[in-house]
Amino acid sequence: MLNNQGRPTHAGEATAEPHRTFTSNRALQMEEALIFEIGRPDVTGVDIDEPAAFSPRLGGLERAAAIGLPGLSEPEAMRHYVRLSQKNYSIDGGLYPLGSCTMKHNPRLNERMARLPGFADVHPLQPQSTVQGALDLIDELARWLVEITGMESVAMSPKAGAHGEACGIMAIRAAIEASGEAATRRIVLVPESAHGTNPATAALVGFEVRTVPAGPDGKVHADAVRPLLGPDVAAIMLTNPNTCGLFESEIVEIARLVHEAGAYFYCDGANLNAIMGKARPGDLGVDAMHINLHKTFSTPHGGGGPGAGPVVLSKRLAAFAPVPFVTRDGDARRLVEDADGTQAFGRMTTFHGQMGMFVRALSFALSHGGDGLRQASEDAVLSANYVRACLGDLMSLPFGDRPCMHEVLFDDAWLKDTGVSTLDFAKAMIDEGYHPMTVYFPLVVHGAMLIEPTESESKASLDLFIATLRDLAFSVKNGDRDRFSGAPYHAPRRRLDETRAARNPVLRWTAPKLAEKAVAAE
Amino acid sequence: MRYLPLTGEDRGLMLRRIGAAGVDDLFADIPADKLLRAQLDLPSSKSELEVERLLSRMAGRNTPAGSVPFFVGCGAYRHHVPASVDHLIQRSEFLTSYTPYQPEIAQGTLHYLFEFQTQVAALTAMDVANASMYDGSTGCGEAVLMAHRITRRRKAVLSGGLHPHYAEVVRTLSRMADDQIVDMPADPLASEDLIAAIGDDVSCVVVQSPDVFGNLRDLTPIAEACHKRGALLIAVFTEAVSLGLVKPPGEMGADIVVGEGQSIGNALSFGGPYVGLFATRQKYVRQMPGRLCGETVDAEGRRGFVLTLSTREQHIRRDKATSNICTNSGLCALAFTIHMTLLGETGLRRLARVNHAHAVKLADMLGGVQGVSVVNASFFNEFTIRVNGDAAAAVEKMAAKGVLGGVPVSRLLPRGAGVRNLIVVANTEINTDEDRAAFVAALTSSL
Amino acid sequence: MTTRYTKDHEYVRLEDDAGVVGITDYAQSQLGDVVFVELPDVGKSFKQGEQAAVVESVKAASEVYAPVSGEVVAVNGDLEGAPATVNEDAAGKGWFLKIRLANAGELDGLMDEAAYAAFVKSLG
Structure with missing residues (x-):
């Protein structure tokens, strides 16, 4: 007997235009409302028993009015956040070439280690005798950071890169005060190409910012620094490798000049990933440098943090490091929390820094070892140069065809008169399944596109990325503007109206007015 | 090395494509005498198993809070966090994404930040909140700077009930910015006269409630006095759960509210990472530090979210920015908002x-111990006891008996007057009757 | 009616005894969508070239300098609710502030309309 039951197995006829769905969902891509629209204040996803009757001791300060917090049951909450997560790009999901951000693989071993109860479930104010392992971990990571950078010591407590910058500049200020020059040394030199955090930090610590021009080759030159130095200069803040992806080849000479002028050399260490095991900031004359553990040491960036920004310090600055810090007392570790009796300039934060990030960073460092860290830096630099070599014929390199460090910078000269902007190009990458590179930074080149592939990509992955960018570049050259002007077409959202958001800021959900509700009900 | 996908063959092919003879050609800009030839003085790479062994050994030398009767607070609190929170924050798309610079592919992050901002504003009863700070203490420092910008005055008054670490962070920042600070003496009885300290040159008064000793403070009269003198009231809290029961700072006239959000959704983690909550009045939004997420529409008119008002921030304003902050505490904010949504x-x-x-139960029990008295008239889940003798020694002795029995105030205020016999004790939902009994027994035998 | 221009693209237009200050149409076109204008308090005095206001677009913030010295006698409060006015009518309804001139002689150092047009043209 012929059995003709069962489902059709051919593809059927696909129409050109997908129809609009009833739900506005697009298969796996779900629309999701706000918790304030789907939750209710009387719903809770946590079972807690009411306490037995007791007399409160709130001193008459009881909260009476409704708070306005909706609740969801656990299944509803799971669904809400899982659906939200599906609207995010991630390094686990694809290549994330954000220059200056070092989006490398985040090993899950690190997560497992950070969750060991001995690290995750210890309180910062437990007696020190009960946290010797935790103090040892901080001390051990400090040893790695000091060795990798060739510096004297490290202040571990800063919470992120910019916080580390503040810590380093404060240490410099403390040193200047100690030498009685606080009134005269008021200026911090910052190159135009610097991260915005550098001038913001210098201003925060009470210094006046003076800009150092970059040379036509994208680098800061000793000749540009020399005339700016004098008895009024406190420090220079240089990023090395710099934000154009280049190693500051005159850095040793610049450091010498800065020291000769009695000033200090702060290095923005955001780009440390290029030089681990290849060069040590301590050998180059650096006095202070923060390390972004969430970049170089693979601690996850979590959609905008937390970071961790330990600051390595030179001999001249080591004594001024803020409390708390760990010292060795034979085999025991001791946490010094009181600045009194030390030269510490003060305190950056409660407690002892980003312990959860320290565990992950040490897990990363131990896994790589000294040899692996060096290999990681070499691979990161190799990959960036490979991208440069494979795209340099189509896209324009502002500083010519020369080796870069771990990131390669293109400008928009090649887009001139095509009607496609850097932003358009970036948005078209989204449709191709890539997170765009860093765009419009650094400010020293026009329409900047800064690509940092990191050491985490296979050659096949790099080749596909390169092929995609080449295909996009050919589209630009062939005048296929539609591919760019309306992009992204396939993301969870099309381009968003930032002007509207800024002109009329809506920064929180508010309950719709009763009248509007009535209209909606009709 | 398991995290590095390139093979030796790949590297050779790539170098050839670049036109380099060896990888060191790519490092030619490093001065030759500074290029490291030798390996770093560090151990070589390790397997997962080896790393796990090493780190587990270190972790094993600590006493986890969950393994003993545990009553430590003073700025970080142990609460039960639902299992789903930790599962959700480990989803790749949350854990391994960057700051949402490309909003079309970061709506997940932006959407929860918008919800987070709304929750924080509701919790504090303020108009608006930002997308988080590093932690409560750094948020407190930023709040003082913000008050200086708004009032164009440069002198802050710090309550003697403010967490001493917070005060130290503010002092450090202020000294560096050449601003002035008036420090009130340690105030375990919540009896200080802050209003008398508010002169016409004061930018802000910083008051914590529940304060570091656990006292609840009525901020209303202080807010009124501040406003009369053109100063702002900055209200601080370190235990976010308290706002489920205690009158919120926004209802008492606070202008800026900063707090530690760790106690909702986040682990103790030996002090970090935590999440700073920061809220203010609508009229001060443009003076606020940190990232802000706002609602808008996309090209098809659909609701979406973006980072907004970024002209306040360092990447645009550089040395004129409201703050140098860049990274915040995104993932900890996510843990906070998920836990809050579940609650x-x-x-x-x-x-x-x-x-x-x-806490009331424990206070009553401890009040009955010979040589112990409860200092507070009011409190939430944390209070201060005065013991006969040296508090730090008593806490050490209790630890030796396997009870983590609070924080000796002298640890936070090593030179504070009249604090050597004070212990701050926290009691949350995790503590059982057995825990409390063990605490009382351990304390009794440690005095 | 006299209007004078600075190299930073501010204009000052004499009306009665006050100078109406704003940014030029060229400036608004370069800034893009204006989202916020931070104005000084009435009664504040500025020296020529001092920062008097800040104009923000989505992506940039620019200082606006006083083109002439004097005291602020009025500010354009309408901009708070409608910053787009600066884009729509920079020279008219999108004015920023009115200054009572301390020294009318300062006007002589500024560009007239023709000179400013030539200056803008030279910027390419």
Whole structure:
């Protein structure tokens, strides 16, 4: 007997235009409302028993009015956040070439280690005798950071890169005060190409910012620094490798000049990933440098943090490091929390820094070892140069065809008169399944596109990325503007109206007015 | 090395494509005498198993809070966090994404930040909140700077009930910015006269409630006095759960509210990472530090979210920015918002009541111990006891007996007057009757 | 009616005894969508070239300098609710502030309309 039951197995006829769905969902891509629209204040996803009757001791300060917090049951909450997560790009999901951000693989071993109860479930104010392992971990990571950078010591407590910058500049200020020059040394030199955090930090610590021009080759030159130095200069803040992806080849000479002028050399260490095991900031004359553990040491960036920004310090600055810090007392570790009796300039934060990030960073460092860290830096630099070599014929390199460090910078000269902007190009990458590179930074080149592939990509992955960018570049050259002007077409959202958001800021959900509700009900 | 996908063959092919003879050609800009030839003086790479062994050994030398009767607070609190929170924050798309610079492919992050901002604003009863700071203490420092910008005055008054670490952070920042600070002496009885300290040159008064000793403070008269003198009231809290039961700072006239959000959704983690909550009045939004997420529409008119008002921030304003902050505490904010969504208003209020009820029970028990008295007239889930003798020694002795029995005030205020016999004790929903009994027994035998 | 221009693209237009200050149409076109204008308090005095206001677009913030010295006698409060006015009518309804001139002689150092047009043209 012929059995003709069962489902059709051919593809059927696909129409050109997908129809609009009833739900506005697009298969796996779900629309999701706000918790304030789907939750209710009387719903809770946590079972807690009411306490037995007791007399409160709130001193008459009881909260009476409704708070306005909706609740969801656990299944509803799971669904809400899982659906939200599906609207995010991630390094686990694809290549994330954000220059200056070092989006490398985040090993899950690190997560497992950070969750060991001995690290995750210890309180910062437990007696020190009960946290010797935790103090040892901080001390051990400090040893790695000091060795990798060739510096004297490290202040571990800063919470992120910019916080580390503040810590380093404060240490410099403390040193200047100690030498009685606080009134005269008021200026911090910052190159135009610097991260915005550098001038913001210098201003925060009470210094006046003076800009150092970059040379036509994208680098800061000793000749540009020399005339700016004098008895009024406190420090220079240089990023090395710099934000154009280049190693500051005159850095040793610049450091010498800065020291000769009695000033200090702060290095923005955001780009440390290029030089681990290849060069040590301590050998180059650096006095202070923060390390972004969430970049170089693979601690996850979590959609905008937390970071961790330990600051390595030179001999001249080591004594001024803020409390708390760990010292060795034979085999025991001791946490010094009181600045009194030390030269510490003060305190950056409660407690002892980003312990959860320290565990992950040490897990990363131990896994790589000294040899692996060096290999990681070499691979990161190799990959960036490979991208440069494979795209340099189509896209324009502002500083010519020369080796870069771990990131390669293109400008928009090649887009001139095509009607496609850097932003358009970036948005078209989204449709191709890539997170765009860093765009419009650094400010020293026009329409900047800064690509940092990191050491985490296979050659096949790099080749596909390169092929995609080449295909996009050919589209630009062939005048296929539609591919760019309306992009992204396939993301969870099309381009968003930032002007509207800024002109009329809506920064929180508010309950719709009763009248509007009535209209909606009709 | 398991994390590095390139093979030796790949590297050779890539070098050839680049036109380099060896990888060191790519490092030619490093001065030749500074290029490291030798390996770093560090161990070589290790397997997962080896790393796990090493780190587990270190972790094993600590006493986890969950393994003993545990009553430590003073700025970080142990609460039960639902299992789903940790699962959700480890989803790749949350854990391994960057700051949402490309909003079309970061709506997940932006959407929860918008919800987070709304929750924080509701919790504090303020108009608006930002997308988080590093932690409560750094948020407190930023709040003082913000008050200086708004009032164009440069002198802050710090309450003697403010967490001493917070005060130290503010002092450090202020000294560096050449601003002035008036420090009130340690105030375990909440009896200081802050209003008398508010002169016409004062930019802000910083008051914590529940304060570091656990006292609840009525901020209303202080707010009124501040406003009369053209100063701002900065209200601080370190235990977010308290706001489920205690009158929120926004209802008492605070202008800026900063707090530590760790106690909702986040682990103790030996002090970090935590999440700073920061809220203010609508009229001060443009003076606020940190990232802000706002609602808008996309090209098809659909609701979406973006980072907004970024002209306040360092990447645009550089040395004129409201703050140098860049990274915040995104993932900890996510843990906070998920836990808060699971609790909802009903769960939060209930959780807060349980905390308070347990703390009242413990206070009554400790008050009955010979040589111990409870200092506070009011409190939420944390209070201060005065013991006969040296508090730090008593806490050490209790630890040796396997009870983590609070924080000796002298640890936070090593030179504070009249604090050597004070212990701050926290009691949350995690503590059982057995824990409390063990605490009382350990304390009794440690005095 | 006299209007004078600075190299930073501010204009000052004499009306009665006050100078109406704003940014030029060229400036608004370069800034893009204006989202916020931070104005000084009435009664504040500025020296020529001092920062008097800040104009923000989505992506940039630019200082606006006083083109002439004097005291602020009025500010354009309408901009708070409608910053787009600066884009729509920079020379008219999108004015920023009115200054009572301390020294009318300062006007002589500024560009007239023709000179400013030539200056803008030279910027390419």
